[in-house]
Amino acid sequence: MAIGEAPLPDFYPVPGVRLGVAAAGIRKADRDDLVIMELAPGSQVAGVFTRNRFCAAPVLVAKEHLQQSAPRYLLINTGNANAGNGEQGMMDARRCCSALAEASGADAGQVLPFSTGVIGEALPVAAIEAGIPAALANLQDNNWARAASGIMTTDTRPKGATRRITLGGEPVTLSGISKGAGMIRPNMATMLAFVATDAAIAPDLLQQLVSELAEESFNRITVDGDTSTNDACVVVATGQSNAAPVTAGSPLLPVLREAMLSLLQELSQAIVRDAEGATKFVTVTVEQAATRQDALNIAYAVAESPLVKTALYACDPNWGRILAAVGRGGVDDLDVSAVAIYLDDVRIVHQGGRDPQYREAQGQAVMDRSEIGIRICLGMGTVKERVWTCDFSHEYVTINAEYRS
Amino acid sequence: MAIGEAPLPDFYPVPGVRLGVAAAGIRKADRDDLVIMELAPGSQVAGVFTRNRFCAAPVLVAKEHLQQSAPRYLLINTGNANAGNGEQGMMDARRCCSALAEASGADAGQVLPFSTGVIGEALPVAAIEAGIPAALANLQDNNWARAASGIMTTDTRPKGATRRITLGGEPVTLSGISKGAGMIRPNMATMLAFVATDAAIAPDLLQQLVSELAEESFNRITVDGDTSTNDACVVVATGQSNAAPVTAGSPLLPVLREAMLSLLQELSQAIVRDAEGATKFVTVTVEQAATRQDALNIAYAVAESPLVKTALYACDPNWGRILAAVGRGGVDDLDVSAVAIYLDDVRIVHQGGRDPQYREAQGQAVMDRSEIGIRICLGMGTVKERVWTCDFSHEYVTINAEYRS
Numbered sequence: 151m152a153i154g155e156a157p158l159p160d161f162y163p164v165p166g167v168r169l170g171v172a173a174a175g176i177r178k179a180d181r182d183d184l185v186i187m188e189l190a191p192g193s194q195v196a197g198v199f200t201r202n203r204f205c206a207a208p209v210l211v212a213k214e215h216l217q218q219s220a221p222r223y224l225l226i227n228t229g230n231a232n233a234g235n236g237e238q239g240m241m242d243a244r245r246c247c248s249a250l251a252e253a254s255g256a257d258a259g260q261v262l263p264f265s266t267g268v269i270g271e272a273l274p275v276a277a278i279e280a281g282i283p284a285a286l287a288n289l290q291d292n293n294w295a296r297a298a299s300g301i302m303t304t305d306t307r308p309k310g311a312t313r314r315i316t317l318g319g320e321p322v323t324l325s326g327i328s329k330g331a332g333m334i335r336p337n338m339a340t341m342l343a344f345v346a347t348d349a350a351i352a353p354d355l356l357q358q359l360v361s362e363l364a365e366e367s368f369n370r371i372t373v374d375g376d377t378s379t380n381d382a383c384v385v386v387a388t389g390q391s392n393a394a395p396v397t398a399g400s401p402l403l404p405v406l407r408e409a410m411l412s413l414l415q416e417l418s419q420a421i422v423r424d425a426e427g428a429t430k431f432v433t434v435t436v437e438q439a440a441t442r443q444d445a446l447n448i449a450y451a452v453a454e455s456p457l458v459k460t461a462l463y464a465c466d467p468n469w470g471r472i473l474a475a476v477g478r479g480g481v482d483d484l485d486v487s488a489v490a491i492y493l494d495d496v497r498i499v500h501q502g503g504r505d506p507q508y509r510e511a512q513g514q515a516v517m518d519r520s521e522i523g524i525r526i527c528l529g530m531g532t533v534k535e536r537v538w539t540c541d542f543s544h545e546y547v548t549i550n551a552e553y554r555s
Numbered sequence: 556m557a558i559g560e561a562p563l564p565d566f567y568p569v570p571g572v573r574l575g576v577a578a579a580g581i582r583k584a585d586r587d588d589l590v591i592m593e594l595a596p597g598s599q600v601a602g603v604f605t606r607n608r609f610c611a612a613p614v615l616v617a618k619e620h621l622q623q624s625a626p627r628y629l630l631i632n633t634g635n636a637n638a639g640n641g642e643q644g645m646m647d648a649r650r651c652c653s654a655l656a657e658a659s660g661a662d663a664g665q666v667l668p669f670s671t672g673v674i675g676e677a678l679p680v681a682a683i684e685a686g687i688p689a690a691l692a693n694l695q696d697n698n699w700a701r702a703a704s705g706i707m708t709t710d711t712r713p714k715g716a717t718r719r720i721t722l723g724g725e726p727v728t729l730s731g732i733s734k735g736a737g738m739i740r741p742n743m744a745t746m747l748a749f750v751a752t753d754a755a756i757a758p759d760l761l762q763q764l765v766s767e768l769a770e771e772s773f774n775r776i777t778v779d780g781d782t783s784t785n786d787a788c789v790v791v792a793t794g795q796s797n798a799a800p801v802t803a804g805s806p807l808l809p810v811l812r813e814a815m816l817s818l819l820q821e822l823s824q825a826i827v828r829d830a831e832g833a834t835k836f837v838t839v840t841v842e843q844a845a846t847r848q849d850a851l852n853i854a855y856a857v858a859e860s861p862l863v864k865t866a867l868y869a870c871d872p873n874w875g876r877i878l879a880a881v882g883r884g885g886v887d888d889l890d891v892s893a894v895a896i897y898l899d900d901v902r903i904v905h906q907g908g909r910d911p912q913y914r915e916a917q918g919q920a921v922m923d924r925s926e927i928g929i930r931i932c933l934g935m936g937t938v939k940e941r942v943w944t945c946d947f948s949h950e951y952v953t954i955n956a957e958y959r960s
Contacts, residue, residue: 203889269876375861376861378879464957470636474639474738486609542861547865
């Protein structure tokens with residue numbers, strides 16, 4: 151199941167980036183499961199990573215290497231997360247980096263490793279080592295679509311987005327891919343996402359931009375409230391376009407920021423649209439909050455309520471469940487008599503109770519849609535936040551009860 | 556579905572308490588849905604109530620009446636929660652109290668109203684008014700079992716517990732009933748539970764006792780993390796036994812406390828055992844925590860993780876999901892290399908990674924049981940907390956996708 155149609159775009163290649171893909175037999179035979187992203191010398195790389203305390207070994211190694219030297223390769227495998235594997239996991243992640251370094255002539259410290267898949271099983275390093283030559287052999291700048299498929303786990307479809315903009319009159323490209331369908335509530339980080347642009351940006355500014363934009367994209371989605379051990383969002387800037395370097399005070403910065411935000415939002419929303427078992431794409435907006443934390447607390451309470459999510463699955467305008475989730479959302483000074491709740495444009499709750507004008511048929515009409523907005527007005531201030539989520543279906547239970555078997 | 560067999564006990568009547576039950580047609584025809592609990596003059600009543608900000612009208616009225624005068628009646632209906640109904644809900648709750656007061660000769664302020672069922676639909680006051688005479692007509696001291704059935708919603712079976720102890724050599728009785736199967740994560744309160752004893756206790760001490768014991772029973776269960784708008788746990792002490800009054804310094808207090816705790820734990824665990832769609836009863840214990848809040852944060856992160864709960868449903872010893880939930884549990888200074896995790900007596904995680912001694916068959920043997928303990932040792936201190944929960948099944952989705960239809 152997945153929400154709506156979402157064919158991959160025709161990716162614009164990003165000058166300075168080539169992708170190689172191989173079927174290395176990491177977990178299943180005959181499926182692409184190993185992706186190498188080669189970056190031209192001089193590329194800047196920035197990333198945000200999971201805050202789960204059981205951070206996976208490849209995440210630890212990637213963060214370490216990112217501090218050391220300018221990365222030349224991203225090495226991504228699906229089928230095994232290499233998480234919860236202790237010291238062995240660290241050694242395995244380093245062995246993979248060394249293998250790619252040897253085969254390509256780079257230093258091991260210039261390789262950033264990423265893994266996704268089952269937690270707590272030993273990484274099949276030999277399979278990865280054996281697959282690296284094949285992946286290197288087909289490095290191409292137009293391999294984004296195959297790479298998008300090569301990083302999938304329970305995803306039902308590959309996810310990608312691409313933009314071409316002008317910066318000071320010069321063409322600049324942004325392309326990216328993402329994966330993820332379950333264990334999704336990124337916390338100051340994301341599921342796996344890899345984005346590249348040929349714009350030139352200083353490393354500090356790129357890191358600041360990625361951190362800010364993740365807050366408005368990947369850090370605003372939730373499928374099941376479970377923050378993964380392996381989340382990572384990496385943005386590469388190769389600097390190979392003819393556009394002037396983007397600096398902190400530059401008028402080009404807002405233009406690039408806008409394009410990158412729209413790309414990251416598209417990639418993050420694609421994860422929700424393909425969430426395990428999902429049939430509805432839901433935007434939960436909390437307005438008129440006193441603080442950002444209040445707004446987020448209530449938005450997540452609603453977005454993660456199993457009762458709200460099963461009502462969405464049933465197309466049932468059961469607004470009592472939304473109201474109950476708002477009430478337990480952790481805002482102690484909430485004045486319930488000031489609360490209004492809308493389903494798309496239909497006001498269902500007014501002054502804390504059922505809107506006298508509301509008729510169930512109106513709510514039903516909204517709930518029958520596959521894209522639904524739940525808007526909650528608190529009457530306490532001016533802060534607004536948005537979270538994207540999905541419904542909770544039989545299929546979610548089936549997928550997660552059968553994933554390892 | 557429900558876990559194990561759980562026949563109602565043969566209730567010991569509590570001197571000073573009579574129960575009347577009627578089928579008032581509140582939501583469905585021909586089922587008991589109205590319960591009156593009559594308390595002898597001089598009874599002390601204490602309670603804890605939901606902290607959901609959208610507190611239901613009957614909860615507000617019950618708290619108000621509890622402040623005013625010594626209650627003589629509890630009036631409980633199922634089929635409609637009278638929550639989210641604004642001013643009309645308050646008026647409706649008061650009308651029900653007045654109707655019972657008129658029929659019984661009490662004051663309206665001596666009636667505590669309780670409602671459970673669907674949120675946001677107008678309370679059918681006329682049906683309740685019409686049902687009151689029938690409920691009054693069958694007031695009996697041995698009506699606990701029928702009352703337990705008369706307060707059910709999606710519960711598949713009635714829930715009750717009963718004890719006979721001696722206090723200073725004198726026999727004392729405690730009996731109680733509870734209901735609830737979904738929208739269960741009581742927050743400093745409980746789902747509906749009504750408990751009575753013929754012990755004599757001063758009102759302040761009774762309130763203190765109920766608040767403390769709720770923390771160790773109802774406030775440690777979670778089905779779906781959704782705190783209800785109508786939770787209430789009420790304890791009545793009629794003082795009709797021959798035992799000496801229980802006072803703060805009395806050696807009788809620990810004896811009564813122990814008996815009441817065991818009764819409240821049995822009632823609260825009965826809710827988890829009958830949780831919507833549940834097939835497993837799971838005790839999540841967090842040990843060696845630095846603070847109570849750390850222990851509870853991690854216990855709830857595990858107990859409410861949809862991925863852990865679907866793995867339990869599948870009998871899959873997928874400990875990676877437990878580890879991921881521990882890691883996102885909000886304990887920032889968690890040293891993952893000190894963490895151990897057990898399934899019953901089987902150690903699956905040692906020093907933050909898979910225990911080298913662990914074999915999957917051992918974990919599988921535990922997961923095949925219907926009662927499972929997950930024990931997490933943090934190595935940070937000496938605090939221990941326990942939370943009771945269940946798995947997450949297809950049946951949960953079915954029940955909650957179909958509840959209103």
